[in-house]
Amino acid sequence: MGWVSLSLLWLAVAAPPDSLPADTLAPRPPRVLEAARFHLQDTPNDAGHSVTLRWTYPPGLQDSVRAVIVLRAEAPDVPMQEVKFIPGAPTVYKDMGIPSRTPFYYRVLFLTVTGDTIQSAVLGPVEAYPQWFHTGRIPILLGVVLYVGLLLWFIVQARGGKELFLRKIPGLEAVDEAIGRATEMGRPILYVPGLSTIDDIATIASLNILSHVTRKAAEYETPIIVPNRNPVVYTVSREIVKEAYTSVGRPDLFDPDQVFYVTDSQFGYAAAVSGIMMRDRPATNFLIGMFWAESLILAETGAATGAIQIAGTDAVTQLPFFIVACDYTLIGEELYAASAYLSREPLLMATLKGQDWMKFILGTALVLGSLLGLFGITWVHHFFAGG
Amino acid sequence: MNNLIHKLTHLNRQTIYGILALGIILPLLFPLRLPEHVSPPVQRLYDYIESLPEGSAILLSVDFGPDVLPETYPMFLAVLRHAMARNIRVIGICLNPAGIGLGLEGIQKVAKELHKQYGTDYVYLGFKPNLGATMLGLGEDVHKVFPTDYYGTPIDSLPLFRNVRNYNDIALVVSFSGASHPALWVAYANARYGEKIAAGVTGVMAADYYPYLQTGQFVGMLAGMKGAAEYEYLVEKLFREKGLPTPPPFAIRGMDSISIAHLLIIVLVIIGNIGYFMERKQKGA
């Protein structure tokens, strides 16, 4: 069966029923639910084009309601328009796309399985208005403030000259050796800065490593090839390579032809880089940044040429392929630790300490939240869900 | 002996590629018909369609493009064949612009095989942008969302739509997709209108969709080439019982290829490891 009778019904109720003699329309007068059961308010945390209507059912009624119709008007005494038909017995409706700061009146109709219609009193007025602060995002704000605070704290500490310990990261230990190997073999280094855009933080992390690698390569006068997939990343990596040569006093070594744009096509790029690997035979391949399915095309072709390969990505789905096909792989967060690790710059290293502390705090929250959760206390869950 | 071990641990790439290519191509040309075991999510979808009375209507949504064709297209064909062979009316729509042609091609092909009448037994409404609005709209009135079919014929003039208005008259929606469409179908059509949803998804996406089966939000699910092959197997059995000519086993062949490929990789890895350990033993000795 369908709701074919819906439009008839709507005609019957569109006029404010309390202004009509009840027996002319329906065999039984419609029951009216008191306004106290309804809660009408501006929807919080939005741009001001929505109101939220909530209600409760008298005992036993919810089971017999088969659908709900929400009506709306701009004045209490004009015919209302149907705005929504909801099957089932919901308890909330969010009316969206209404103008800001305009009063509206609502009425809710409940259709029961027995064919009765129960209606609410006229509700309202209510106005939708925009908010300046998203209270639902407080948990994220607290998290960000805490974390940025920690990072700043350790940065300030580092300004005071505090020495920091860093554990070994094999993939990064191998960087200098890999550059040295290319130099010995008299072959170039290939650096792939990932396939993503510049606003992907993994790309930025990769470009920081590129800066370090280029400086080392410049010292050894080993050429470095940087093919790019993204136009903006191309402009940035070109700048970085140029600056790196300048900073070690060898601007003469910079050849604008070594940093180039290939194509935005994911597999077109993979085809071209595979070609470079086969023909220019780089002795060392860096595959660092954000990758998608092409990761294994690059890594396997590189392995076939016998190059030493250092990969790094935060793409969880591509890590398995790098782990399998490359000599060293920076896993996830290790990629972000690289800049600090390679430069040993105290300010950069300091933030690693902050990262560790945050991990510790989040781990503790996870343990405590879970313990509470097991006993049915779930506000920690709501806190994280609020994010 | 030494020589053999060395060879096994150092097979060159071309050899591996050659072996794998044969292992994948040969089953496509000469189906092996490895034994098929039908997994519960596939069986559940089949059983659900089987339980529908003749003349019910179901909606098949082509939500995939050619990029994931090998996995999803055979599912679409298999479900179409099942429904049409059981005289269930089929409404085809498409929510991925890259799939418009595929949807049309598939539905026409199966309709021709089973001598079905356009407009009465099946229709193809074509593509609509704006996923959420379309899914919600179908819960109110198909006629409003798709005033005309793919060919521009007003759907009011099609016999099929005389008693099909919205989800209440559509027994099932099956979304074939390599992306998030099935989840949206659940969010819009199932959660709001209680419509039954099933999904045919690529292997890669399947992992994300298992929870929907556990919670019962999906009636059933076909996952990857394997799910398609299992459904083809069930449909083939049905066709045989009904004395209909059996359809070409597209995914069954594909699954043969995948099985052989997996076994070849496993055997290669084992050979490599045997060689590796023997070499290590020799070096140690």
Next chain:
Amino acid sequence: MHLSTDPWVWVAAILSLFIFSFLYKDNPLYKFAEHLLVGISAGYYLALYWHNGMYPNIIAHVKDGNLWYLFPLFLGLLYFAIFVPKYAYLIRWPIAFLLGAGSGIAIPATFQASIYKQLEGTLLNPLNTYPSALAVFNALLIFFGVLLVLTYFFFSKEHKGVLGATSRVGIWILMIGFGASFGYTVMARVSLLIGRLHFLLGTWLGLLRF
């Protein structure tokens, strides 16, 4: 056999074979296909950047008289500063804009998606909310698994003693995860190859039918 009569099918099929030839070794046919792909796709994306980026996001607004959009137009022009050596450094301005806005957007969004969402999914719930004993076991396993994996990522402490042990187990979990993902993906990749083979053997050569 029903060979295709569509010339475009022949073009696509022959080019596909050129790419496959790379599996044997690098050769002129692959090299041709590769260079063709790079050229065609670079041209394709240039047109796309114009029709989907430059024009609708900037030019159209400026044409409508929205002067706010002169700012990105100005930044965009600064890219060309690299052709004037004296002012080449001006290219840093548009880059700075993209880096800054990108980083700013990333901070809260990352906190939400990669941290809170993952923590929320890992937190243990009241026991009666789990449908089975296995579900409880799985939730516990994920809970401890996530904690152990996190210890692997501690950088400022040497991985010795307790941390050494936990991070070691963390690596094991990572390896099981990577292996599982790898094994699972084989099917998807072979499916893709089957798709290409269907095109070659079916659409082109007519040896296979659906």
Next chain:
Amino acid sequence: MAARTIPLAIVFFFGVLMTVQFYIPHPVSQRLYEMVLDWMNGVSAAAIILAVGSLVKHHWRKISRRENVVYSGVTLLAFFFMAFLGLFVSIAEDSLFQTLFANVQVPLQATMFSLLAFYMASAAYRAFRARNLEATLLLLAAFVLMIGIIPIGYLIHPKFADFAQWVLNVPNMAAKRGIMIGVGLGAIATSVKIILGIERNWLGG
């Protein structure tokens, strides 16, 4: 000043602005967000001109050095032809531009993608050696999944497929989540360092 201070100021200003914007649902803030996204798209798109300039120069240089003449010629011809069609003729559904895209670019890309089936095999063969516990776990997990997916898994044990699915859904999930939390922290720390100007490799260190 113009070379370092202004870029650092721009980074700081937009970084803070967009972080704060996230917490403000007001229409003013929403409009700002949409506008900045437009700007980012537009400014990114403008870089394509420099980028294709580099592509053209790269191949032109090769041609003028008389190396790779034919191939670089193919790239340049294909590029200019496609760009001409796309910018000055038509990109409509039935245009030559779309036909070339569908019949040259798409099949070439798809075939390149499908090479992965072979690379999965060679990578597995080379790297799946039980050298140590970690490598063995990697190998075994891969085996479980590869066997669990195919019908033979059912013959080994009816529950084998479920076990494979379990490995994918439970230990793999733990690994993924652990990585993602770490990645999130690392990415945010890097963003903060960029905004504060501590990380300035992009300015040449």
